[in-house]
Amino acid sequence: MIFGYDFAHPWFILFALLAAPAVWWSMRSAGRVVFSSLRALPAGGGTWRTAIAWLPDALNGLAVVAFAIALTGPRKGDEDAKIHREGIAVMMAIDISGSMRALDLSERNRELTRLDAVRNVFEQFVMGGGGLRGRDDDAIGLIAFARYADTRSPLTLDHINLVAAARQLEFARRDEDGTAIGAGLELAVQRLAEFTSRSKVAILLTDGESNVHDIDEQTAIDDANKNGVKVYTIGAGTNGVAPIRVDRGDGETALMQMPVSIDEDLLRKIAESTGGKYFRATDNASLRSIYAQIDKLERTTIDEERFAEYHQYFAYFVATAMGLIVASLLLRATLLRRLP
Numbered sequence: 637m638i639f640g641y642d643f644a645h646p647w648f649i650l651f652a653l654l655a656a657p658a659v660w661w662s663m664r665s666a667g668r669v670v671f672s673s674l675r676a677l678p679a680g681g682g683t684w685r686t687a688i689a690w691l692p693d694a695l696n697g698l699a700v701v702a703f704a705i706a707l708t709g710p711r712k713g714d715e716d717a718k719i720h721r722e723g724i725a726v727m728m729a730i731d732i733s734g735s736m737r738a739l740d741l742s743e744r745n746r747e748l749t750r751l752d753a754v755r756n757v758f759e760q761f762v763m764g765g766g767g768l769r770g771r772d773d774d775a776i777g778l779i780a781f782a783r784y785a786d787t788r789s790p791l792t793l794d795h796i797n798l799v800a801a802a803r804q805l806e807f808a809r810r811d812e813d814g815t816a817i818g819a820g821l822e823l824a825v826q827r828l829a830e831f832t833s834r835s836k837v838a839i840l841l842t843d844g845e846s847n848v849h850d851i852d853e854q855t856a857i858d859d860a861n862k863n864g865v866k867v868y869t870i871g872a873g874t875n876g877v878a879p880i881r882v883d884r885g886d887g888e889t890a891l892m893q894m895p896v897s898i899d900e901d902l903l904r905k906i907a908e909s910t911g912g913k914y915f916r917a918t919d920n921a922s923l924r925s926i927y928a929q930i931d932k933l934e935r936t937t938i939d940e941e942r943f944a945e946y947h948q949y950f951a952y953f954v955a956t957a958m959g960l961i962v963a964s965l966l967l968r969a970t971l972l973r974r975l976p
Contacts, residue, residue, distance in 0.1 A: 641949070644709030651704035659697040662964075663690075695964040702957035706950040723773035724835035724934055725791055727824040730754055731842035731872075732805055733782040734813045738843065738894055740878035741920045747881075750843055750872050751805060753920050759799050761927045768924075768931055771795075777827055781820030782808030783848050791831050816848035817899075821856035821867065821906065829863040836863070837934050840906065841870040845899040853902060860910045867910040868930050869903035872917045 643649075732751060741753035748756070757766070764770025777791040778801055789801040808814075817840070824838040838860065846853060860867055873896040880894045900916070907914040913933075917923035 641710045641712055644711060646708050648707035648709075649704055651707060652701045654704070655697040655700040658700045659693050662693040662696045692964040692967045695960045695967075699957040699960035699964070702953045702960060706953035706957065708950075710949040710953065712947050712949070723771075723775060723793075723833070724837060725828055725831045725833040726771065726774055726776045726934070727779060727791065727828050727836075727838045728758060728776065729779040729781060729785070729820040729824045729838060729840045730758070730805065731782065731815060731820070731844065732780045732808050733815050733842075733844060734807055734810070735815075735844050735880075735894065736872075737807060738873065738878040738880045738896075739891075740874040740896075741872065741917065741923055743920050748920070751807065753923055754841060754872065755802050755805060757920075757924050757927050758802055760924075761931060762795050762799055762802075766924060767928055771931075775831060775833065777824075778802055779820060779824050779827070780805055781816055781823070783812045783814035783816055785816060785819040785823040787823065787827060791827060814848040815842060815844040815846055816850060817842055817846035817902065817906075818849060818851040818853040818856050821853065822851045822859060824867075825856060825860045825863055825865050828865050829859075835934065836865045837912075838865050838867045839870065839930065840867060840903075841872055842903070843872040843896070843898060845897055846902060853906065857906055857909045860906075865910060866912045866934075867906050868912040868933075869907045869914045870917055870923075870926055871898040871900055871903050871914070872923065873898055874918050 730751075736751040736754075737749050739747055739749060741750045742748040743753075757768075760766040760768045760770075762771055762776055772795075775791040775793055776789075776795065776798055777787065778789040778798060779785055780788050788805065789798045792798055820842075821838065821840055824840065828836040828838060857867075859865075876896060877893040878896050879891050881889045882892050884890050898916075900914070904914040906912075915926040915929070917926055
């Protein structure tokens with residue numbers, strides 16, 4: 637590229653070497669008077685016309701150069717890009733059982749239940765913030781499960797309403813309390829199976845052990861594999877015990893310690909069997925770090941095609957060459973006419 641110009645056939649510039657033979661041929665053409673001696677010429681015969689007698693020959697040489705440049709195809713491109721983004725489908729299954737009231741995922745100066753912490757980080761995972769980039773191109777859905785599982789948001793690109801649904805998550809009623817990991821995973825797989833996408837991912841977060849087996853976990857794993865669903869599992873909670881705020885019955889609350897029991901073997905099995913990964917979140921920072929890792933592992937596919945619409949400039953050089961030839965002929969026929 638020279639001065640912003642591109643050349644379609646740069647090797648044609650070699651034709652410019654013909655300029656020298658063209659000048660030589662022009663200078664050797666007819667129109668010269670041969671004298672036996674310069675003494676026969678009158679003294680002081682030089683004029684401005686004789687001083688520029690070489691000009692038509694030079695114009696012919698420049699015309700050859702202009703033709704050579706025209707042959708190279710000088711052009712300028714207006715580059716444009718067509719970007720195709722294919723998002724992935726992500727189904728988030730969140731445990732809303734009573735044990736999610738524990739406070740071990742609180743921030744340093746802010747008391748949060750496990751469910752509060754998960755809602756906040758999930759919102760940042762979807763919309764961006766807190767070190768997370770957001771998932772603008774992905775269809776994301778939300779499932780809540782305790783004793784039963786239900787869809788709170790279908791897979792959607794309407795992330796504003798998705799986040800609104802996440803903010804409305806509440807703890808399961810006492811008569812619906814429990815942890816049905818199999819049901820939560822199976823419903824996530826079903827929703828993803830109905831969706832057309834190259835990549836399908838389920839993120840299952842729980843803080844307990846599966847104690848409701850209406851749907852067997854192995855059945856959900858098999859269905860995930862059959863439908864090409866990769867599952868990331870997250871065990872939420874500290875090791876040993878976790879603080880939980882309980883109502884004392886007199887309008888006041890008190891902090892108590894609740895044992896933490898997470899079936900890590902099951903969560904690890906689900907993840908490894910489906911090509912995913914198991915994570916353990918023991919505090920708010922590690923929960924955010926887990927979502928950041930998943931965010932890096934599962935990104936949208938971006939295909940970029942570049943096109944260029946070129947403006948051709950060879951015609952300008954052809955016109956220039958023709959103009960130089962015409963100027964040379966006019967000079968030879970008028971001001972710089974040669975004697976026959």
